[in-house]
Amino acid sequence: MFRIILAALLLAFPAQGEETIVADLSQNNVSITATFDGTGILIFGAVKRFQPAPDNGPMQVVIAVAGPSHPVTVRRKEKRFGIWVNIDAVEVDEAPSFYAIASSAPLDQVLSATEDLRYKISVDHLIRSVGAPSTVSDPTHFPEALIRVRQNNGLYTQKGGQVDLMDETLFRTQIKLPSNLVEGDYKTRIFLTRNQLVVDEFVTTLAVRKVGLERWIYNLAHQRPLIYGILSLTIAILAGWLASAIFRVLRLN
Amino acid sequence: MQIYLPIAEVSVNAFLLLGLGGMVGILSGMFGVGGGFLMTPLLFFIGIPPAVAVATEANQIVASSFSGVLAHLKRQTVDLKMGTVLLIGGLFGAAIGVQVFKALKEIGQVELLVTLCYVVFLGVVGGLMFLESLRSIRHAKKSAGKRAPRKAHNWVHGLPFKMKFRTSGLYISAIPPLMVGASVGVLAAIMGVGGGFIMVPAMIYLLGMPTKVVIGTSLFQIIFVTGFTTLMHATTNYTVDMALAVLLLIGGVIGAQIGTRIGVKMKAEQLRILLAILVLAVCGKLALDLLLEPTELFSLGPGGH
Numbered sequence: 281m282f283r284i285i286l287a288a289l290l291l292a293f294p295a296q297g298e299e300t301i302v303a304d305l306s307q308n309n310v311s312i313t314a315t316f317d318g319t320g321i322l323i324f325g326a327v328k329r330f331q332p333a334p335d336n337g338p339m340q341v342v343i344a345v346a347g348p349s350h351p352v353t354v355r356r357k358e359k360r361f362g363i364w365v366n367i368d369a370v371e372v373d374e375a376p377s378f379y380a381i382a383s384s385a386p387l388d389q390v391l392s393a394t395e396d397l398r399y400k401i402s403v404d405h406l407i408r409s410v411g412a413p414s415t416v417s418d419p420t421h422f423p424e425a426l427i428r429v430r431q432n433n434g435l436y437t438q439k440g441g442q443v444d445l446m447d448e449t450l451f452r453t454q455i456k457l458p459s460n461l462v463e464g465d466y467k468t469r470i471f472l473t474r475n476q477l478v479v480d481e482f483v484t485t486l487a488v489r490k491v492g493l494e495r496w497i498y499n500l501a502h503q504r505p506l507i508y509g510i511l512s513l514t515i516a517i518l519a520g521w522l523a524s525a526i527f528r529v530l531r532l533n
Numbered sequence: 534m535q536i537y538l539p540i541a542e543v544s545v546n547a548f549l550l551l552g553l554g555g556m557v558g559i560l561s562g563m564f565g566v567g568g569g570f571l572m573t574p575l576l577f578f579i580g581i582p583p584a585v586a587v588a589t590e591a592n593q594i595v596a597s598s599f600s601g602v603l604a605h606l607k608r609q610t611v612d613l614k615m616g617t618v619l620l621i622g623g624l625f626g627a628a629i630g631v632q633v634f635k636a637l638k639e640i641g642q643v644e645l646l647v648t649l650c651y652v653v654f655l656g657v658v659g660g661l662m663f664l665e666s667l668r669s670i671r672h673a674k675k676s677a678g679k680r681a682p683r684k685a686h687n688w689v690h691g692l693p694f695k696m697k698f699r700t701s702g703l704y705i706s707a708i709p710p711l712m713v714g715a716s717v718g719v720l721a722a723i724m725g726v727g728g729g730f731i732m733v734p735a736m737i738y739l740l741g742m743p744t745k746v747v748i749g750t751s752l753f754q755i756i757f758v759t760g761f762t763t764l765m766h767a768t769t770n771y772t773v774d775m776a777l778a779v780l781l782l783i784g785g786v787i788g789a790q791i792g793t794r795i796g797v798k799m800k801a802e803q804l805r806i807l808l809a810i811l812v813l814a815v816c817g818k819l820a821l822d823l824l825l826e827p828t829e830l831f832s833l834g835p836g837g838h
Contacts, residue, residue, distance in 0.1 A: 314776070317535040317544050353834040363823040365645050366832070425831035432829075459535060459544030460580070493776075494539040501540055501771050509767030512592050512775055513760055516782055520599030523786030528607075 299329045299339075301482035303470050308484075310457060310466075311491040318459040321345070321486065323382075324452035327472060333448050337475035340383065340390040341443045341451045344401055344471075345486065347378030347435075348464030354422040368415070370422035374408040377462040379436045382453045386440035392476040399471065399478055403427055403436050434458050463488055540774035541585040547780055549579065554593065554781035558788020561597045562604070563796040564733065564748065564808045569594050569726035569759075570651065570815060572781070581777065588766035588773045589781070594727045594759040596782035597789040598752045604793040605749030612700035612746050616753040618707055619714035619732075623758045626718020631765065634723050650724050652820050658734050659812030665738075666806035701742045701750075709740060718758060727755035730812055744801040 303325025310319060323343055333339065352375045358367040381401065383390050396402050407423045416422075430436040435458065443453040466486040472479045490498055501508045536547045553575055557568035569590050576586035605611045696707050713735045721728035729751050736747045767773040796804060 312537055314536055315534070316537040355832050355834060357827060357830045357832070359826070364825075364827055422831070425829075426833060429829065429831060429833055459537065460542065462542055490539060494537060497539040497775050501767070501773065501775070505768040505771060506764070508775070509764040509773065512767060512773050512778060513595060513763055515775070515779060516592055516596035516763075517599050519779075519782045519786050520596040520601075520789075521603065523600045523790055524603035527604075527790040 298331060298334065299327050299472060299479050301470050301472050301480050302326050302328050303482050303484070305468065305484065305486055308486060310461070310486065310488040312461065312463065312489065312494055313491055314493055316459065316461075316494075318461070319457050321455045321457060322452065323455060323468065323470070324450075325470065325482070326450050327448070327480075334474065339445065339448045340385055340473045341445065342381065342383040342387065342390055342401060342471040342473060343443060343453055343455070344382075344469045345378070345380045345455050346376045346406065346467045346469075347462055347488075348466075349374045349376045349406075351375075352426060354426050356422070356425070368422075370409065370416055370419055372407060372409045372423055372426055374406070375423075375426055375430075376403070376406055377435065377464070378457070378466070379403045379406065379430075380455050381438040382442040382455060383440050384443040384445050384451065387438065389440075390473050390476065391471075391478075395473070395476065395478050399469075399481065401469075401471065403438070433460075435460075457488075461488055463490055536776065536780070538581075538585075538774050538777050540772065541581050541589075541777060543580055543582075545579060545581070550777065550780040551784040553579075554784025555788040556784075558597045558600075558785035558790075559792035559795070560788075560811065561594075561729075561752075561785070562601045562789035562792025562794075563799075564729070564792075564804065564811075568597065568785075570655065570724075570730055571811075573726065574815070574819070581774075582772075584770060584772045585774050585777070588763065588770060589777045590726075591759045591762040591766065592773055592778040593781040593785055595756055595763060596778075597785040598727065598755045598759065600786040601789040601793055602749060602752040602756060604790060605752060608749075608797075609700070610745050611749035611753050612698055612742070613750075613753065614696070615698045615701055615703075615710060615740075615742070615746075616750045618696070618710045619717075619750070619754045620757050622711040622714025623718035623721070623728075623754055624761060626715035626720075627722045627758055627761055628718075629715075630719040630722025633719065647724055648819055648823060650720065652816055652823070654720065654724075654731060655812050655816035655819070658731060659809050659816055661738075662734055662805055663809035663813065666802050666809055670802045670806070698742075701740075701746050703740070703742065705740065713739060714754070721758055722762065727759050729755055730808075733808070744805070748796065 303323065306322035306324075310321070327339065352372045353369055354372055355366040355369045357364045360367065381387065381403070387396075387402070391401060397405055400406055404423065404427060407426065409419070409423050427436060443451055445451050466488055468484050468486055470482040489495075500511075534547045535544050537544045553572065557572045560571065561568040572593070573586055573590050576590065577583055602611060695704060697704050713732070717728040717732045717735065720731060732751045732754065733747055736742045736751065737744060742750070763773060
């Protein structure tokens with residue numbers, strides 16, 4: 281009973297400026313080069329406060345890194361005439377290409393369901409799916425499948441207890457970015473919670489960009505497609521001729 | 534050594550790609566097939582997005598076919614005249630095929646139809662070649678030393694516009710090669726392959742060309758059809774991955790040279806029965822994928838209309 285009253289009080293009087301997050305990333309840019317094989321980002325920070333730490337429950341930290349969102353078509357196979365065929369398809373309007381959550385304790389202990397929904401922290405709150413066709417009887421299975429498939433690919437992760445806390449002030453975690461990373465701005469959000477309620481939120485951006493040869497090839501392919509196509513063919517023909525010439529020399533010797 | 538592919542946006546092992554390219558290149562040189570029917574499913578398997586795999590594969594086939602055809606030109610086993618006639622038909626066919634592909638895409642289910650196309654064509658072609666090769670091997674054993682009976686004249690020889698194809702030793706109408714070229718072109722565009730595995734048997738059984746000439750001529754024609762396809766994909770879908778293509782083709786061109794030399798040392802019947810077994814194996818794998826229940830029923834694709 282006391283907890284409920286306390287929670288209500290906290291909601292009524294938000295902890296304005298009592299505790300604020302100061303945080304940074306080990307790097308603000310991730311460069312995708314030809315030999316890019318995934319990388320780790322260190323996210324660290326501290327809690328700034330002008331009064332002693334409040335005693336309503338221990339301090340907890342939730343960190344969420346989200347890749348750029350794109351629409352996705354989720355298809356389901358069914359058996360028709362003895363073979364497995366894609367039958368139903370549901371268009372998911374928005375789904376992040378990458379999403380990692382790290383928290384100082386299991387997420388359900390750190391965050392209440394309402395706060396999770398309000399700040400859109402769990403991945404299922406980020407996936408927006410509205411226009412499922414009426415022919416699909418169970419449209420909710422499709423966003424679930426999307427999450428499952430991406431979890432299996434290592435693109436969606438959720439780890440409780442991965443954020444290290446020190447003295448109710450310092451925190452840090454390591455987020456692993458996989459090798460199949462998509463270019464874009466990765467929104468990094470840090471939440472400070474007490475008693476399952478969000479006290480402060482800190483937002484920063486991690487820019488993931490192709491550089492060097494990768495950048496050049498990508499730009500050429502999209503801006504000068506005909507030249508790119510001809511160049512690809514030229515490389516192919518030259519390589520074919522070169523191999524033939526080398527083997528002829530080898531055979532003569 | 535991991536390498537990040539700029540268009541496919543995935544990181545893969547460079548040596549794996551070199552090895553795959555080399556393996557498919559050997560087959561390409563031995564049998565005169567582009568190898569696309571093998572390489573494209575292999576690329577799907579290592580996690581390359583299908584659209585990128587199909588487009589980049591076309592580019593790689595240009596390289597291995599070019600390398601192969603040079604080796605065949607040296608030995609004068611390319612019928613350039615026949616190749617040109619087939620090519621004219623092939624480009625017409627590819628243009629029609631691209632339109633058919635677009636129409637199928639609008640209905641949806643393009644993936645299923647492509648797989649079914651593979652299963653049906655690989656099954657029929659592989660089965661026929663296998664039986665034929667078995668029969669000719671048995672025949673050769675029974676009547677060792679005796680010459681095979683001359684080919685009987687069929688309807689193909691009754692058509693007008695006769696042309697002399699000196700390298701093939703044929704005097705036939707230009708209509709059947711044009712038709713073969715066109716129908717292979719249609720299939721090539723729909724299935725995203727060079728079409729050699731259909732072209733080679735069609736040349737042997739429909740046109741009656743000698744096996745040794747068939748391979749070089751098929752490679753010659755494939756260069757142009759896949760070159761055309763590469764340009765189409767590069768300008769419309771932006772799915773040709775240059776880095777992936779370079780890695781595949783380094784392995785591929787070397788493999789094609791080795792394959793051509795292996796092919797010379799083998800008897801035509803042995804070559805044919807090996808190709809038949811290979812075609813049937815790929816067909817069986819694709820058929821199983823359709824028949825067995827997949828572990829994950831759901832699949833993700835790019836959205837947006």
